[in-house]
Amino acid sequence: MINVAILGYGNIGSGVGEVIEKNSAEIKRVLGDTLHVKYILDIRDIPGVVNDINVIVNDPDVKVVCETMGGKEPAYTYTHLALERGISVCSSNKELVDAYGVELSAIAREHNCSYLFEASVGGGIPIIRPLRESCAHEKITLIAGILNGTCNYILTNMKAGKDFATALREAQEKGFAERNPAADVEGHDTARKIAILASLVSGKKYSYEQVACEGITNITPEDFAMAESRGMSIKLLGVYDAEKNSVNVAPYLVPQTSPLYGVNDVFNGIMVHGTQVDNLMFYGRGAGKLPTASAVVSDVIECAKNIGRNIPNCFADLEPAEVSEPPAKPAGEKFRVLA
């Protein structure tokens, strides 16, 4: 039995507990052992939940911690404490990975444990591990990703004829968008995710602050009419272009021949171009309780298979990147076209 602690008992944290319980037979088969949630930590007073991180990091039985709190603090301090005791941490926290992923990965290596973050990009889609393992020998020249389900849901509904305000309101009513939707619709969430992916494949650390960022708030029904007349769709993309050394977020015209054209509603799709393998695309639910929790659990299993060993995650030795401006839009055009 391998003991696990969950930090942050919100949507994703409770999902991790649910996946571990519901899929215990499958986990036993792949791990050769069972996972047991020994502690749940939350800052709120909930029965059965601990509030003090020291209870967890001082318990030598705890081998893996799931950090599903989000935000920088106290997630950073808690992750730091766990890794220093040799406890692996699996995170869904893109903000923390972007800001402190390099430092935390180095600490994990130093203490023979691991810092993994499959769930920080693309929700349930296996993307970090395939890039880290299956594609690590590829020269990745381009990543173009639909990385925010809220924006994609809004754009899918605008394509069907609604204006931005109506589509946003409906997304809020269905729980797909926050009451304050700025982080999504202004592209900041996508920026964090594309910065993580760019760092993973480039050997340099791109940070959120370096990403040129344009959201979807200025897109009109007329833009969709124009796009349709050209046989294209409008998608908010995070784009890493290795040749131009640029990372940006913006609405793009996506032609029907692109595998991203048909990625609709709350789904995410991440296109990756390697010089040998050509175009790949990874598709699935980029958010949501159980899909994201499933990605966290895949990391927990990898850590549980490697107790006492560091799983290299590519982040530990990254030097900060210098970034170039993204290519200008074509003269007179509101959007770039995805090549």
Place this chain on the structure above:
Amino acid sequence: MINVAILGYGNIGSGVGEVIEKNSAEIKRVLGDTLHVKYILDIRDIPGVVNDINVIVNDPDVKVVCETMGGKEPAYTYTHLALERGISVCSSNKELVDAYGVELSAIAREHNCSYLFEASVGGGIPIIRPLRESCAHEKITLIAGILNGTCNYILTNMKAGKDFATALREAQEKGFAERNPAADVEGHDTARKIAILASLVSGKKYSYEQVACEGITNITPEDFAMAESRGMSIKLLGVYDAEKNSVNVAPYLVPQTSPLYGVNDVFNGIMVHGTQVDNLMFYGRGAGKLPTASAVVSDVIECAKNIGRNIPNCFADLEPAEVSEPPAKPAGEKFRVLA
């Protein structure tokens, strides 16, 4: 320096050599070491190529063998010989994996080496490793895959208005179809691949012979007109249905809402449904020299990182599956609809 041998210097085998050479810097970065092709074996007399497998398996310097010969013999005998000496084997040979994968995986485990076969399904698409690692804790209820690029190319052209004979002839002229296209157009290639994927996720070994198989030779332009009038496309799918315990290959009507709808030309797409993660799709080039070779190289790197250790591949302990008939077609219909 880790020494590698390539068995079979055809399209994929020569591609493996090319990827190892062209991407040597990336390989060094991920592996912390270099790969060196010490031997190439072929049954033909080619300068610099060996004909005797014993030269390779008796050389203690050789740590990994790439089996890119295809067919059962001599691939089976050569793989057996290598694994018995503790040399890991990375295969692109779906026929061998289907027929002898269980036995060869058990031999690898016994001799502390590995038998990996990422390239046997989906060409360059990372699919075996994500199913084996990222999704191993999921209950996979359905796999539906466009697994044969030749058929998909023909069907894409039939959708554009050509009849089967014309589309096949053009595929042959472009080198996408063999002179004898039976293995592709009658669905046997797809059947081998879906049998491998079903075995990987079910814990039971499904074999090619158990797959109910219908090809694309009876599809007419009228069928495409009918499909279009219903907003659907016709795709040759390999389908594993865990709830019905069925594995079959047949042309299906695929609705526009499915991520497989937009998978066209020679591309492959594999949709996977897990109870927690919901729908995933993996997309890319399902054939071709360099994409397939890239998948072989990803296996070589994993083996090279794990010399002297067996990488569990899920196949070693599989018992033969008992298969149910696939669900009947709806009354009066020529095709099933992908749910």
